[in-house]
Amino acid sequence: MTVRTARWGRSVSTRWSAGFRSESAREDLLLGGVVGFAGLLEIVAGAVDQHRLVASVSVMGMAAALVFRRRHPLVVLVAVLLLFLIQSVAGVPANAQLATLACALIAAYSVGAHSEFAAAAAGLLLGLLVVVGLIYADGGGPSDYGFGALVVAGPWLTGVLVRRRVVAAADSDAKAAAVAASAQERALKAAEDERARIARELHDVVSHGLSAMVVQATAAAELLDRDPERARAAMHEVQRTGREAMVEMKHLLGVLRPSEGQARHPQPTLDEVAELVRAEQASGRTVSLEIAGGRRELPRGLALSAYRIVQEALTNVRKHAGDASAHVCVRFEPAALQIEVIDDAEPSGSKVADPGYGLAGMRERAQLYGGRVEAGPRTDRPGWYVRATFPLEQK
Template identity: 45%
Template sequence: MLERLRDWSRWRLDVLDALWVLPMIAISVPQTGPGTVGDRPVALVLFSVALIVPLFWRRRAPLVVFTVIALVALAQWAADVGPMPADLAVLQAMFVVAKLRSFRWAVAAGLACVLGVFLAVLRWWTFETPDGPLTGPFVALSSIVAAAWLGGVYVNIRRRYLEGLEERARRAELERDQHARIAIAAERARIARELHDVIAHNLSVMVVQADGAGYALDHDKELARQAVQTIAGTGRQALGEMRRLLGVLREGESDGFAPQPGLDQLGDLVAQCRAVGLPVTLDVRGERRELPQGLELTIYRVVQEGLTNTLKHGGPGATASVELAYGDAEVSVSVSDDGRGAAARPDEPGHGLTGMRERVTMYGGAVSARPRPGGGFQVQARFPVHAR
C-alpha cells in the first residue's frame, strides 16, 4: 500500500513537472523568430528547447539538471545567440538546487549564475547607463539572481527545520511509548513478586492444615473438619488472588522476596512520613473487616503513592490526611493534601499513577487523582467488597 502511494506521488509530480515545462516551451519558442536576435531562428528554437526540457527532471536530479542547463547557456553565450525568455530556466534550476541540496551546492550554483550574468552583460549589454557601461544591468540581473537564490535557501532551511521537528516529535513519541512499556513491565514484575508472598503464604497454610487434618483424622474428627474448612477457605482466597492477577503477571524467578505490608502497617507508614517532616493524620472509619492480603497490599500502595506525591510536590508547609472507610459493599481510601496541588506535577511521567491504576483495576476498583477545589491534591480509590 505504501509503495503504491509513493508511486502515485512520483507520478503526480511528473505530471506537474510536465505541465510546467510544456507551457514554458510554448511561450518561449514562438518569440524566437527572424530578426529577434540576429537572423537565426533555428538556433533560438534549439537553445530554448535545450534550456527548458531538462527542467522536467529538476526534482529528481537538481545538480545534474542545473549543470546541463548551465552548459547549454554557456554554449548559447559562445555561439553569440543573445538573451531570450528561455534563459530563465537557469534561474529556476538554481532555485531548485538551493531548495533541495546542501548550502555548499546552493552557494556554488548561485556563484555560477552570477558569473553567467557577468558574461552575458559583458557581451550583450554594450550601451551606456547613468552608473556606467555595465554596472546597471549587472546589478539589476544579479539582484534577481540573489532574490531567487535567497528564496530557495529559505525554503530549504524551512523544510529542514520542519523535518527536524517531525523527527524530534517522532522520537519523543517513541521514547514516551518505551517509557510507558518499561514502567508497565516493571510494575507487573513488582506485582508478580508481591503475588509470590501472598500466594505462598496461603499455600503454606493449606499444606500445614492438610498435614494437621491427616493427623487429626484418627484422633479428633471435629478438629480435622475445621482444618479442612480452613483449607477450603484459604484455597478459595488464593484462587481469587490468582484470577485477578493472572492477566498481568509474567513468568520469571520470584523467590527470595520479603513479605509485603498491609493495612496493619499503615500506622508505621504514617509515622515514617511524620518523621521526615510531613504532618499526616490517619482516620479509620467503619468496622474493620478481613480483606484479602492482595487487596490490603494494594490499599497500602495507594496510600504510599499518595503520601510520596505529597512529599515530592506538596511544598513546604504541606499537610496530608489519610482516610480509610469500611462500608457495607466497598472499602475506600483517600490521601489528601493542602500543598501546591497539580501545578507542580504536569512534567511528571505518571509511572506511579500508572502502576496504581493497574493495581486497583485488578481488584475491580476505581482510582482518581485530581486537584482539590480549595487547593492541594487528592488521590482516592474505591474497592467493591463481597462476603466470602
C-alpha cells in the same frame, strides 16, 4: 553479445522509468514540458527574428534539463547557463524569450533549494559570472548588472531559505518522533514493571494460600478418625486461609480492573507479620517471631516488600522443610532493616535445589528499594536461611 545488450537495454529502461515514478519527478517532467512548449510558441509568434533553429534547440535543451533539477541541480544550472552562452554567441539576445529567463530562474532556485551550501554557493558564483559576462558582451549599463544579479541571486536565496525551513521541519519531526518513541518505550517499560509486580503479588498470594490449605487439609485427613475436633479446627483454618487468599486476589484483580464503588483494602505491611506467624501456628506449625530494635515508620512499598518476603520464606519452609520449626526475626537497625527466616530442617536434595520464582521474586522486591536477599544452608546447624536487608535513612 546480443543477450548482454538486451539485458543492458532493459536495465537502462528500468532505471529510467523508475526515476519518474515519484510524484516530484513527474512534476518536474510536466514543468519542463510546459516551459519548452511555451518557448516554442514564443519563437513561432516572432519573439526571435533570426537564428530560430538555435533558439529552438536552446530552449528545448533548457526545458529538458529542468526535468533533473532536483536530482542534479548544479548540473542543470551549468547546462542552462551554457545554452545561454551558446545562443548569445550565435546572435540570439538573452532577453528575447521569457521561457529562457524562466529556465534560468528555476535553475537558480533549484541550486539553492536542493544542493548543499557549498555546491549552492558555487552555483551562485557561476551564475553571477555568466550573467555579468552576457551583460558586458551586450554593452549593458549599471542597472542591467543589478537586474541580472537579482535574477540569479533572488531565486537562489529563496531556494536556500526554503531548504532551511524544510530541514528544520524535518529535524523537528525527527525530534518529535524520538520523543514519542521514548514516551512509548517508557510506557512499555512501566507496563512491564507493573506486570512483573502483579505477577509477584499473585505468586505470593496464591502460593502461600494454597500451600497452607494443602498442609491443613492433610492434617485434617489424618486426624479425622482419631481426633474429629482437631480435624474440624484444621478445616476451619482451611476455610479461613482460603477466604483471606480470595480477599487478596480480589484486591489484585481490582487493581487491574477498577470499578465504581469498589471497596478498597490496604496492602499488608510489616505490622501484619505477627498475624502471618499466628496463622502458621494455627495450622499446627512451630513458628516463632522476634522483633528487635526500635520500630520505626517504613515506606508502604518497602513495608509491603518486607511482608511478602517473610510470607514467601514461610511458604518455602512449608514446602521444603516438612515439619521443621521456623523462626522469623525482624531487626530494626539505625541504617537498615533486616529480615531473617530460618528453619532447622535436615539437609535434603530438594532443599538445596533452586527455589525457583519465589527466591527470584524476593530478590526483585528487595532490589526495588536498594536491598538484597541472601539464601542458603545454615552454617551453625542444619537448616536453611533467607536474609533480606533494606537500607534505611539514618535517624
